[in-house]
Amino acid sequence: MEISIAVAKINKYATSESGDTLEVVERPNGGLSVVLADGQTSGRGAKTVSTLVVRKVISLLAEGVRDGAAARAASDYLFTERNGKVTATLNILSADLQTNTVVITRNNPAPVFVSQEDKVDSLNTESLSIGTSRNIRPSICEVALQAGLTIVLFTDGLTQAGERYGTPMDVCTTLEALLEEQNPPAQELADALLTHAIKLDEGRPSDDTSVVVLRTLPDCGDLIRRMTVHLPVENY
Amino acid sequence: MEISIAVAKINKYATSESGDTLEVVERPNGGLSVVLADGQTSGRGAKTVSTLVVRKVISLLAEGVRDGAAARAASDYLFTERNGKVTATLNILSADLQTNTVVITRNNPAPVFVSQEDKVDSLNTESLSIGTSRNIRPSICEVALQAGLTIVLFTDGLTQAGERYGTPMDVCTTLEALLEEQNPPAQELADALLTHAIKLDEGRPSDDTSVVVLRTLPDCGDLIRRMTVHLPVENY
Numbered sequence: 001m002e003i004s005i006a007v008a009k010i011n012k013y014a015t016s017e018s019g020d021t022l023e024v025v026e027r028p029n030g031g032l033s034v035v036l037a038d039g040q041t042s043g044r045g046a047k048t049v050s051t052l053v054v055r056k057v058i059s060l061l062a063e064g065v066r067d068g069a070a071a072r073a074a075s076d077y078l079f080t081e082r083n084g085k086v087t088a089t090l091n092i093l094s095a096d097l098q099t100n101t102v103v104i105t106r107n108n109p110a111p112v113f114v115s116q117e118d119k120v121d122s123l124n125t126e127s128l129s130i131g132t133s134r135n136i137r138p139s140i141c142e143v144a145l146q147a148g149l150t151i152v153l154f155t156d157g158l159t160q161a162g163e164r165y166g167t168p169m170d171v172c173t174t175l176e177a178l179l180e181e182q183n184p185p186a187q188e189l190a191d192a193l194l195t196h197a198i199k200l201d202e203g204r205p206s207d208d209t210s211v212v213v214l215r216t217l218p219d220c221g222d223l224i225r226r227m228t229v230h231l232p233v234e235n236y
Numbered sequence: 237m238e239i240s241i242a243v244a245k246i247n248k249y250a251t252s253e254s255g256d257t258l259e260v261v262e263r264p265n266g267g268l269s270v271v272l273a274d275g276q277t278s279g280r281g282a283k284t285v286s287t288l289v290v291r292k293v294i295s296l297l298a299e300g301v302r303d304g305a306a307a308r309a310a311s312d313y314l315f316t317e318r319n320g321k322v323t324a325t326l327n328i329l330s331a332d333l334q335t336n337t338v339v340i341t342r343n344n345p346a347p348v349f350v351s352q353e354d355k356v357d358s359l360n361t362e363s364l365s366i367g368t369s370r371n372i373r374p375s376i377c378e379v380a381l382q383a384g385l386t387i388v389l390f391t392d393g394l395t396q397a398g399e400r401y402g403t404p405m406d407v408c409t410t411l412e413a414l415l416e417e418q419n420p421p422a423q424e425l426a427d428a429l430l431t432h433a434i435k436l437d438e439g440r441p442s443d444d445t446s447v448v449v450l451r452t453l454p455d456c457g458d459l460i461r462r463m464t465v466h467l468p469v470e471n472y
Contacts, residue, residue, distance in 0.1 A: 007463040024465060032467060055298055062291055187464045220468030227243040227465045228423045229260060231268060232456030
C-alpha cells in the first residue's frame with residue numbers, strides 16, 4: 001500500500017505572510033502526521049499564533065504523545081500564553097503505522113471529508129477552536145488504514161471562498177465530482193479544490209487557505225519514500 | 237522564482253527502520269530548511285540517534301537560531317547524551333528568504349554538489365560527523381538564492397552504492413549526465429540518483445540512503461505552495 005499526502009496552500013490576496021501553518025512530521029513509532037493551524041485574523045500576528053500551536057503539537061507528537069493529548073496541550077498552552085484572548089483552529093491528520101489507523105483530530109468548525117470508495121462522509125460534529133477557554137476537547141475520529149481511502153481537510157478559507165460574490169463553495173459536491181474521475185492523485189485533488197476556491201474568489205483569495213488530502217493506494221510500486229515541496233517566491 | 241525541494245529515501249535491504257531521519261521545517265523568517273541525519277550503524281538504534289539529532293536541530297531553527305549554531309548545539313547535545321560514544325552525520329539545507337541565500341551546513345564526510353548552469357561544484361572540504369567530541373564545527377557554505385541553482389546532498393548510502401560489487405557510484409558524473417537533460421524536475425533528479433544507486437547494489441541497498449535535491453526555477457506559475465509525500469507501506 002502507498003500513503004500519499006498532498007498539500008496546496010495560498011495566502012490571502014496581497015498578504016505576504018499566511019496565518020495558516022502546516023508541518024508534516026514523522027511519528028516515532030511509524031507513520032506521518034500533518035499538523036495544520038489557522039491563527040485568528042491574518043498576517044504576522046496570525047502567523048505567530050499558528051506557528052506556536054503547530055510547534056507545540058509536533059514537539060509532543062515527536063515524543064510519542066497521542067494526538068488528542070497533543071491537541072489539548074496546545075489548547076491549554078495557547079490559552080495560557082495569550083490569556084484566552086486569541087483563538088486558532090487546529091487539525092491533526094495522522095497515518096499511524098503502529099495502530100494501522102488514520103486518526104483525524106479536529107478543533108475546527110470546518111468539516112473533514114472522508115471517502116471510501118465513492119461515498120463521501122462529512123465529519124462535522126460541533127468542534128471548537130482552541131485558545132479561548134480551558135478544557136477544550138478535540139473531536140477525534142479513527143478509521144482503518146486501508147487502500148481506497150481519501151481524507152480531505154482544510155482551513156476556513158476554502159469554505160468561505162466565493163461568499164462575498166454570493167457564490168459560496170460547496171466543498172463536498174466539488175470533492176464528489178473530482179472523485180468520480182479515475183483515481184486522481186492526492187496532489188491533483190488538493191490543487192483542484194484550491195484552484196476552484198480561488199476562481200470563486202475571482203483570483204483574489206479572501207483568506208489564507210490550505211487544503212490537505214490523504215489518499216491510500218493498493219500498490220506502492222517501489223519502497224522509495226518521496227517528498228516534494230514547491231515554494232513560490234514573489235518579487236524575484 | 238520557484239524553489240523545489242525533492243527527497244527520495246530508501247531503507248537498507250531487509251531493514252524495517254531507517255537510520256536516516258529527514259524533516260522539512262518552515263523557517264520563522266521565511267523559507268524552508270531540510271535537516272538530514274544518518275545515525276551510526278542501522279536499524280532501531282541508528283533511528284533513535286538520527287531522530288534525536290534532527291529534533292534538536294529543527295526545534296532550534298524554529299526558534300530562529302542560525303543553522304551553524306543549531307548544528308553545533310546538536311553535536312554537543314549528542315556528545316552529552318551518549319557520552320561521546322555515538323556518531324551521526326548531519327546536513328542542513330536552508331532556503332533563507334531573509335538573507336536570500338541558500339545555506340548548506342555539513343557535518344558529513346560525504347560531499348554536497350552545487351550546480352549553477354551546467355557546471356557542478358563539489359563541496360568536499362574535510363567535515364567531521366557530530367557526537368564524538370566537543371567543539372565539532374560544521375562546514376558552512378552560502379550561495380545566492382537565484383534561478384538556475386541545483387543542490388544535491390545525500391547520506392553515505394549513495395556514495396557506497398555498488399562498492400561490494402566493485403562498481404562504486406560516481407555521484408558527480410551521474411549528476412552531470414542527468415543535468416545535461418532538459419531541466420529535469422527536482423524529484424526526477426532525486427529519483428534518478430537513488431534508483432541508479434539501488435541498481436549498482438543489485439536491488440538490495442547496502443545502507444539506508446537518502447537523496448535531497450533543491451532546484452530553483454525562474455517562474456513560479458502561481459502562488460500556491462505545494463507539498464506531496466509518498467510513503468510506501470510494506471506487508472499490506
